[in-house]
Amino acid sequence: MSLWVARVTVASIVLAALQVTVFSSVRVAGIVLMIIWLFTLIVGLHGGTPPALLAGFVTGSLFDAHVSTPFGLFTAVGLLIGFVAGQLGREGIGDFKAAVWWMPAMIGAAVGFFAPVVVVLGGMLVGNFTLWHGDLGGSMVVNAVAFGLLIQPLALVVRRLVGEVEGYRW
Amino acid sequence: MASTRARRRAFFASTAVLLLLVIFQVSGGIASGLRSTGGLIVSPFAWAINSVARPIGHVFSGALNYSEVVAQNKQLRYQLGQARLKLNERDAIERQLRDLSKAQDVPFLGSLPTITAQVNESSPTNFVASVGINKGISEGVLVGMPVVGNGGLIGRIVATTLHGSTIQLLTDASSSVGCTFGDGKTDAIVSGRGLNHALSVSSITLKASLAPGTVFSTNGLQGGLFPLGIPVAKVTSVSLTPGATTYDLRLKPAADLHHLAYVTIVAWEPGT
Numbered sequence: 110m111s112l113w114v115a116r117v118t119v120a121s122i123v124l125a126a127l128q129v130t131v132f133s134s135v136r137v138a139g140i141v142l143m144i145i146w147l148f149t150l151i152v153g154l155h156g157g158t159p160p161a162l163l164a165g166f167v168t169g170s171l172f173d174a175h176v177s178t179p180f181g182l183f184t185a186v187g188l189l190i191g192f193v194a195g196q197l198g199r200e201g202i203g204d205f206k207a208a209v210w211w212m213p214a215m216i217g218a219a220v221g222f223f224a225p226v227v228v229v230l231g232g233m234l235v236g237n238f239t240l241w242h243g244d245l246g247g248s249m250v251v252n253a254v255a256f257g258l259l260i261q262p263l264a265l266v267v268r269r270l271v272g273e274v275e276g277y278r279w
Numbered sequence: 280m281a282s283t284r285a286r287r288r289a290f291f292a293s294t295a296v297l298l299l300l301v302i303f304q305v306s307g308g309i310a311s312g313l314r315s316t317g318g319l320i321v322s323p324f325a326w327a328i329n330s331v332a333r334p335i336g337h338v339f340s341g342a343l344n345y346s347e348v349v350a351q352n353k354q355l356r357y358q359l360g361q362a363r364l365k366l367n368e369r370d371a372i373e374r375q376l377r378d379l380s381k382a383q384d385v386p387f388l389g390s391l392p393t394i395t396a397q398v399n400e401s402s403p404t405n406f407v408a409s410v411g412i413n414k415g416i417s418e419g420v421l422v423g424m425p426v427v428g429n430g431g432l433i434g435r436i437v438a439t440t441l442h443g444s445t446i447q448l449l450t451d452a453s454s455s456v457g458c459t460f461g462d463g464k465t466d467a468i469v470s471g472r473g474l475n476h477a478l479s480v481s482s483i484t485l486k487a488s489l490a491p492g493t494v495f496s497t498n499g500l501q502g503g504l505f506p507l508g509i510p511v512a513k514v515t516s517v518s519l520t521p522g523a524t525t526y527d528l529r530l531k532p533a534a535d536l537h538h539l540a541y542v543t544i545v546a547w548e549p550g551t
Binding site (some may be wrong): 122123125126127128129130131133134139140141143170171172173174175176177178180188189192196225228229232237239240242243244247248 | 285289292293295313314315316317318320321324325327328329332400401402403404405406407408409411437438440445447451452453472473474475476
């Protein structure tokens with residue numbers, strides 16, 4: 110097994126544990142910060158599609174184990190974020206080294222804004238029409254602002270956690 | 280060529296995601312197993328993080344809210360005394376009710392076995408109103424069992440693992456409970472609208488007598504989803520729109536859902 114697979118997997122498990130223990134209690138204006146999405150996004154922009162898909166899958170499925178939403182919903186959203194982030198990183202659009210400094214923040218804000226909508230739409234796809242009640246607007250705004258602000262500092266931590274995974278881009 | 284390949288990859292990825300969602304939704308059994316596995320993987324890491332994060336959090340909140348803690352302690356001591364007094368009075372009434380219920384063959388909450396559990400996880404997301412507890416299948420907790428505490432119905436069990444369960448709170452948007460109030464002649468459905476929102480209730484005609492403070496309790500119908508008589512919600516305001524034939528009500532849960540530490544699971548299997 111490649112080293113990056115082990116590092117991304119372990120980092121994802123730790124992030125999922127942090128999400129369900131710390132970030133579910135520490136809320137901003139009553140809204141849970143979905144740090145696992147931000148982590149997946151950073152892994153994608155930093156290391157390409159395969160590590161991001163792995164991060165999205167591991168964090169998403171472990172998070173699914175803790176919530177009563179349709180099982181697989183957060184896995185699917187994680188995979189989607191991972192794929193989009195990986196592609197943006199590959200194109201150099203959101204690459205931390207190549208892109209302009211504010212581009213990752215903009216991408217973070219966009220992902221934070223639209224990911225809750227994807228959760229709600231995914232829920233509708235499998236017949237759950239109640240997810241939008243959970244402060245959808247608040248989730249979109251708070252996550253967008255937080256992702257935009259936190260993406261650069263968290264990228265430093267993520268780089269330490271998962272190491273250099275360059276060269277695994279699709 | 281490259282863009283065709285990328286498009287194909289994107290198509291296969293999205294199809295796989297869609298299939299994954301549908302398969303997991305359809306097969307509740309697999310989902311339950313996967314939930315248990317996920318819980319097992321995360322739990323040692325979560326335990327380690329909690330061991331580090333909790334004491335730090337307690338130090339900060341203790342230092343910042345010390346006077347509030349002292350005031351709360353005094354208030355709690357007073358409430359404990361009051362509760363002891365009421366408990367002594369209630370014992371006799373409960374015994375009488377149990378005898379009557381037995382004679383009438385009506386299930387009564389006081390006669391049902393219960394399991395006490397500790398709340399160890401608040402709702403991990405805003406999309407659902409739920410909490411996690413530390414009792415699961417091994418302790419006899421089953422999906423569908425009602426959960427009470429803090430003065431009323433809290434919700435019901437929606438997912439179980441070996442040593443943990445998830446409670447769907449009363450305020451969750453997909454929760455609805457059959458209720459009755461007053462003389463028990465009028466039935467209504469009380470539904471959740473999200474964690475921080477008031478409860479909604481089905482139309483109640485003006486013939487029924489209602490006032491702020493009226494308590495809605497389970498009616499024992501809905502195929503026996505909940506046993507009879509558990510307090511569900513309290514009316515906080517009643518307003519009348521001119522010309523309307525129904526009440527415009529605001530309800531809040533009878534139980535305090537924001538400060539859950541311990542809960543009681545009623546060993547009641549729906550339909551029994």
